[in-house]
Amino acid sequence: MLRFIVRRLLQLIPILLGLSVLLFAWLRALPGGPAQAALGERATPEAIARYNELFGLDEPILVQYLRFLGRAVRLDFGTSARTGRAVTTEFFERMPGTVELTVFALIFAVGVGIPLGYLAARRHGSWLDSTSVIGSLLGVAIPVFFLAYLLRLLFAVELGWLPGSGRQDVRMDATRITNFYVLDGLMTREWDAAWDAVLHLILPAIALGTIPLAIIVRITRASVLDVVNEDYVRTANAKGLAMSTVRRRHIIRNALLPVSTTIGLQAGLLLSGAVLTETVFAFGGVGSAIYDALFARDFALLQGFILMLAVVYVLVNLLVDISYGLLDPRVRAR
Amino acid sequence: MQPLSAMPAEPVLEVEELAVRFTRRGEQPTRAVDGVSFTVAPGETVGLVGESGCGKSVTSLAVMGLLPRRGVEVSGSVRFQGQELVGAPDATLRRLRGADMAMVFQDPLSSLNPTVPIGTQVTEVLLEHRDLSRKEATDEATGLLDKVGIPDPRRRLKEYPHQLSGGMRQRALIAMALACSPRLLIADEPTTALDVTIQAQILELLRELVVDTGTALVMITHDLGVVAGLCDRVHVMYAGKIIETADRHDLFARPRQPYTGGLLASVPRLDGGRGAPLTPIRGSARDTIPWAEGCAFAPRCDNAQDDCLTEVAGSTVSLEPDGPGRELRCRHPIQYPPSPAGATALGAAR
Numbered sequence: 301m302l303r304f305i306v307r308r309l310l311q312l313i314p315i316l317l318g319l320s321v322l323l324f325a326w327l328r329a330l331p332g333g334p335a336q337a338a339l340g341e342r343a344t345p346e347a348i349a350r351y352n353e354l355f356g357l358d359e360p361i362l363v364q365y366l367r368f369l370g371r372a373v374r375l376d377f378g379t380s381a382r383t384g385r386a387v388t389t390e391f392f393e394r395m396p397g398t399v400e401l402t403v404f405a406l407i408f409a410v411g412v413g414i415p416l417g418y419l420a421a422r423r424h425g426s427w428l429d430s431t432s433v434i435g436s437l438l439g440v441a442i443p444v445f446f447l448a449y450l451l452r453l454l455f456a457v458e459l460g461w462l463p464g465s466g467r468q469d470v471r472m473d474a475t476r477i478t479n480f481y482v483l484d485g486l487m488t489r490e491w492d493a494a495w496d497a498v499l500h501l502i503l504p505a506i507a508l509g510t511i512p513l514a515i516i517v518r519i520t521r522a523s524v525l526d527v528v529n530e531d532y533v534r535t536a537n538a539k540g541l542a543m544s545t546v547r548r549r550h551i552i553r554n555a556l557l558p559v560s561t562t563i564g565l566q567a568g569l570l571l572s573g574a575v576l577t578e579t580v581f582a583f584g585g586v587g588s589a590i591y592d593a594l595f596a597r598d599f600a601l602l603q604g605f606i607l608m609l610a611v612v613y614v615l616v617n618l619l620v621d622i623s624y625g626l627l628d629p630r631v632r633a634r
Numbered sequence: 635m636q637p638l639s640a641m642p643a644e645p646v647l648e649v650e651e652l653a654v655r656f657t658r659r660g661e662q663p664t665r666a667v668d669g670v671s672f673t674v675a676p677g678e679t680v681g682l683v684g685e686s687g688c689g690k691s692v693t694s695l696a697v698m699g700l701l702p703r704r705g706v707e708v709s710g711s712v713r714f715q716g717q718e719l720v721g722a723p724d725a726t727l728r729r730l731r732g733a734d735m736a737m738v739f740q741d742p743l744s745s746l747n748p749t750v751p752i753g754t755q756v757t758e759v760l761l762e763h764r765d766l767s768r769k770e771a772t773d774e775a776t777g778l779l780d781k782v783g784i785p786d787p788r789r790r791l792k793e794y795p796h797q798l799s800g801g802m803r804q805r806a807l808i809a810m811a812l813a814c815s816p817r818l819l820i821a822d823e824p825t826t827a828l829d830v831t832i833q834a835q836i837l838e839l840l841r842e843l844v845v846d847t848g849t850a851l852v853m854i855t856h857d858l859g860v861v862a863g864l865c866d867r868v869h870v871m872y873a874g875k876i877i878e879t880a881d882r883h884d885l886f887a888r889p890r891q892p893y894t895g896g897l898l899a900s901v902p903r904l905d906g907g908r909g910a911p912l913t914p915i916r917g918s919a920r921d922t923i924p925w926a927e928g929c930a931f932a933p934r935c936d937n938a939q940d941d942c943l944t945e946v947a948g949s950t951v952s953l954e955p956d957g958p959g960r961e962l963r964c965r966h967p968i969q970y971p972p973s974p975a976g977a978t979a980l981g982a983a984r
């Protein structure tokens with residue numbers, strides 16, 4: 301197991317190197333550089349040259365890259381041209397927001413998706429089954445951006461039931477420890493702050509969780525329909541076990557294996573979906589920062605954020621693989 | 635007749651006119667089992683023999699009440715220790731299954747849950763049907779694995795099915811089936827998925843266990859070799875119906891149904907006949923006609939004559955007594971010249 305983890309972490313190195321080269325090249329190929337974005341369209345060539353010199357953007361690209369790499373290994377990605385703060389600091393302030401959003405979206409998707417998928421399978425052919433099949437087809441088809449916009453418009457702007465922007469009401473003046481606002485609220489026993497953070501998470505989490513929800517419903521349903529026909533379920537019934545035991549130990553446990561793989565694959569989708577969702581809800585996470593930085597041609601922040609996100613992504617997948625091994629002894633053996 | 639018929643008259647299992655129809659939506663209904671009757675006495679081993687697809691598994695699943703409720707019509711009667719099981723509530727069946735009647739399946743790997751340790755899969759039967767603590771159940775499970783010949787049972791209890799060999803898996807399944815000392819054990823081709831040497835070991839194990847405990851055994855197989863070593867009485871099935879019933883000895887010595895004769899000729903015999911050529915039955919199990927139109931075996935039968943293909947006096951080819959302890963469904967059975975019992979002409983006389 302340890303060897304497996306170490307090997308996966310070592311695989312990160314070439315991934316990050318390749319990604320950083322691509323990122324570096326891509327950003328510099330974008331029309332309009334950071335100077336233009338910062339100084340406006342009518343900036344004089346002299347002003348642009350001075351700006352570039354100041355930020356080291358006038359040097360050959362290879363030199364820039366090597367300098368970037370040298371600092372990056374020390375987790376130093378420079379300062380954001382837009383906010384003037386260290387990129388790394390900014391990241392660790394914002395990443396918890398994205399993680400919270402993703403976790404809530406997953407809780408929503410898993411918590412609703414698995415029971416719904418199971419029920420649909422057990423009532424195969426019923427109206428509940430057909431509804432969930434059609435619903436899950438629609439769910440995947442709706443663009444995240446559009447759904448987020450609709451939810452915000454209806455429940456935040458029109459009905460005013462839930463907050464439609466930010467991570468927490470600024471008037472809360474909550475204490476910050478980990479920058480996971482819900483967690484901080486619980487740790488400091490500032491219950492109202494925690495609750496306010498949860499309320500802020502609901503709409504974005506639903507928007508972000510809908511596609512995974514639809515996929516989980518579909519996979520769970522198909523998987524349960526498969527598993528109930530397995531020989532070992534017949535064996536369990538032949539043993540005269542109570543239906544609840546058959547269901548829990550023999551059907552659901554095995555039906556969840558493909559579901560857990562799917563959830564693992566969703567991690568990447570969720571991270572990219574978070575960018576769009578955060579933008580709509582002005583949610584102070586990594587996603588909205590990347591979105592803003594892209595328009596500001598904030599190279600330092602983009603490079604730092606995307607590389608660190610890649611690390612998070614790989615770590616999440618590693619975690620998924622490890623938990624998959626815990627669920628399925630056949631995987632553990634390898 | 636075998637001395638077994640002198641057993642107490644009370645059979646463990648009485649199956650009467652059992653019929654199973656699959657009625658899938660959008661598909662033509664298939665009659666997988668078509669009026670099967672047989673009984674099993676305590677301590678008796680009854681064979682259900684026939685080519686793949688003749689309805690052996692469906693018969694056993696119907697007896698155990700394990701067929702899905704939807705899309706399946708079961709009729710006739712299955713009485714277990716006098717209690718009617720066809721149409722019995724699910725709770726009744728679950729109380730009996732695993733405790734009083736148990737089953738061993740064909741493919742040990744797919745019949746075991748891959749994500750649950752062997753130990754749990756054994757103890758769950760004990761905990762379900764008997765009033766044991768977890769600790770007692772584990773001890774009992776250890777003893778069971780030991781009894782079915784699994785070495786180092788304590789360690790094996792913690793292992794998963796994929797860590798065991800095929801033979802060990804089938805032994806584990808047998809341990810689960812015998813955990814609560816059932817009165818009836820149905821073994822559906824328990825050795826088909828195993829290597830030849832392992833097959834013999836598993837059959838020997840089943841034989842010992844049945845002899846030791848007096849459990850009635852229904853042995854389902856397509857392999858007459860298995861029948862020869864194990865069964866007291868044999869029912870040969872074809873296309874959902876029993877076509878010949880006889881004690882093992884009679885069946886091997888004088889098969890009457892041409893299909894039975896064909897089965898015997900197509901397997902290597904251990905008792906002499908070493909040089910005899912193996913002659914497979916013509917065609918395949920798919921070359922059949924509906925029983926309503928005559929004898930389902932007619933398209934493949936060397937003895938077939940015109941009257942095999944028509945119903946006679948409004949009845950299809952029926953199962954008739956054929957001498958002591960025998961029954962036969964055939965209009966032109968195999969004849970044996972000097973017949974000491976003098977009772978073989980019944981089938982031919984029709």
Ligand SMILES: Nc1ncnc2c1ncn2[C@@H]1O[C@H](COP(=O)(O)OP(=O)(O)O)[C@@H](O)[C@H]1O
Binds near residue numbers: 666685686690
């Ligand atoms: N679930 C099912 N749905 C429809 N037909 C089935 C089903 N199970 C079995 N059958 C049919 O019933 C017949 C008997 O099958 P089975 O009892 O499995 O044969 P075997 O003697 O090989 O055990 C076969 O023709 C098979 O196609």
Ligand code: SF4
Binds near residue numbers: 931963964966967
């Ligand atoms: S009834 Fe006719 S066709 Fe059928 S087995 Fe007997 S001889 Fe052959």
Ligand SMILES: [Mg+2]
Binds near residue numbers: 690691692822
């Ligand atoms: Mg079968």
